[in-house]
Amino acid sequence: MAPPPAPQRLYRLRLRLLLVISLLVALVVVSGIATVLTGLASRRAILEAHDLEVASRRAALLSVTAREQYIHEAHTIILRDRSHVEHHDAWVSELGAKLAELRPGLDAEAATKLDDIGKASRELSRLFSTAILPAIDRQDWHEVHHAHDRANALVDRMTEHADSLARHFDERAMAAERRAEQFIRFALILATAVCALAAALALIAGRKLWRSFSTPLASLERVAERVTAGDRSARVEPVAAVELAAVADAFNRMLDALSRTEADLVASERLGAIGRVAAGVAHEINNPIAVIRGYVKTMAKEAEKPELREELSILDEEAAACQRIAEELLMYTRSPVLSPRPVQAEELLRNAALHCDGAPGRAPPVLVDAEPAFITVDPLRIRQVVVNLVTNAREATSGTSAGDDIVVRGRQEDDGYRIEILDRGAGIPEEARERLFEPFFTTRRDGTGLGLAVCYGLVTAHGGTIRAEPRPGGGSRFVIDLPGVLIDGARESQERA
Incomplete structure (x- = not known):
């Protein structure tokens, strides 16, 4: 024996959609944050490279400034006067200012080289002022030549450090540019990876979501086609998606209601046809039965033997039963006015209790417990309904103890009135209660199945409802609800006037 299929695991489409959208949004957010961070880092690296390039050019200018300082010293030696001393001092000051501009943000190696340039510039300036200029004034050319050699060595040292500092800045600028390129490359790779991951996620989730939608919808389509083809038993299979399960359940309920409505229509048409035929038959046989009863009563009066009178009485009772059936058929087929x-x-x-079959006081007695109220109804029709129900209750309780009374109860219900008929009979089986008010359905051997159907028609004509329920403790309880029939005090006084 094959094992039963495992139950479907329920899920919510909105949660799946929310999860997919959340993942896509998270990927976009992460990609955006990473792109912004890498963009900022790349921008910082580019700005750093630019600043280092500027610093490299400034470092290169240090070499030019140092040579300008030396050139004015050389002009002083050549001209053998102090005409270039002022220019020399100006270039010394300019070199000091440029060194001060380069100092912020330097690492230890660059700061050391910068300090060496400044120290050499100060030594060169001191050599110019303490050795070269006094030797020129004394015209000691040997000392001038010796001091010039020392100054030339200092200038070479300054230019060497300036060139080394420029190369240092160039190397750092190139490293910063490489970092910027790496950041840009990382951002491109990350964006490509996120796009690929988002595309894959969208494809996988889209396929799953499409199956989540398409499978139930295809099932609905197949069932609709089967119903259109005439298969009224077709139903949508259970759906795992909670939202679509509600649609499938509503679709199945609609099909159930459609089947019931169709069955009711077929039954109504069948009953209508039967009713029309029965009404015609009842109309045709009612007059002959009345003639037969008339002759039977005449014969009973003229009969001399008691046996013959008893037999004629039996014939009259049976003819009366046939006449009652014919009248009930006519009443059922006609719309009540x-x-x-x-x-x-x-x-x-x-x-109504007084007009029931049998004299008052006959067991079981009928007790009336009604709340006084003025209602707008057809009294003859409502009395007919109550009499029919009380008669049925009396027949259901025949043979029971005298203490089991039949109760006719009346109570106000909002703007309406409720009538209840209660008995202590054998009760009505549950399967019979569902068909109790159908025409030609009866649980009695001698019943026609039209009495309760006529009651149902009269109550519904008043806009009310009638139902049968089991009575607590045994027996049956028929409940008639007549909404909107209650008359208030002001209207009551006007109607009575």
Whole structure:
């Protein structure tokens, strides 16, 4: 024996959609944050490279400034006067200012080289002022030549350090540019990876979501095609998606309602046809039965033997039963014409109890417990319904103890009135209660199945409902609800006037 199929695991489409959208949004956010961070880092590296290139050019200018300082010293030696001393001092000051501009943000190696340039510039300036200029004034050319050699060595040292500092800045600028390129490359790789991951996620999730939608919708389509083809038993299989399961359940309920409606229509048409035929038959046989009863009663009066009178009485009773069936058929097939008017509900129910078959006081007795109220109904039709229900209750309780009374109860319900008929009979089986008010359905051997159907038609003609329920403790309880029939005090006084 094959094992039963495992139950479907329910899920919510909105949660799946929310999860997919959240993942895509998270990927976009992560990609955006990473792109912004790498962009900022790349921008910082580019700005750093630019600053280092500027610093490299400034470092290169240090070499030019150092040579300008030396050139004015050389001019002083050549001209053998102090005409270039002022220019020499200006270039010394300019070199000091450029060294001060380069100092912020330098690492230890670059700062050391910068300090060496400044130290050599100061030594060169001191050599110019303490050795070269006094030797020129003394015309000691040997000392001038010796001091010039020392100055030339200092200038070479300054230019060497300036060139080394420029190369240092160039190397750092190139490293910063490489970092910027790496950041840009990383951003491109990350963006490509995120796009690929998002595309893959969208493809996988899209396929799953499409199957989540397409499978139930295809099932709905197949069932609709089967129903269109005439298969009224087709139903949508259980759906795992909670949202679509509600649609499938509503679709199945609609098909159930459609099947019931169709069955009711077929039954109604069948009953209508039967009713029309039965009404015709009842109309045709009602007159002959009346003639037969008339002759039977005449014969009973003229009969001399008691046996013959008893037999004629039996014939009259059977003919009366046939006549009652014919009248019930005619009443069922005709739409009831109501003549509503204000009546006292308590008096109406007591009058109906008095008109029941059998004299008052016959076991089981009928007790009326009605709340006084004025209602607008057709009193003859409502009395007919109550009499029919009380008669059925009396037949259901025949043979029971005298203490099991039949109760006719009346109560106000909002703007309406409720009538209840309660008995202590054998009760009505549950399967019979569902068909109790159908025409030609009866649980009695001698019943026609039309009495309760006529009651149902009369109550519904008043806009009310009638139902049968089991009575607590045993027996049956018929409940008639007549909404909107209650008359308030002001209207009651006007109607009575």
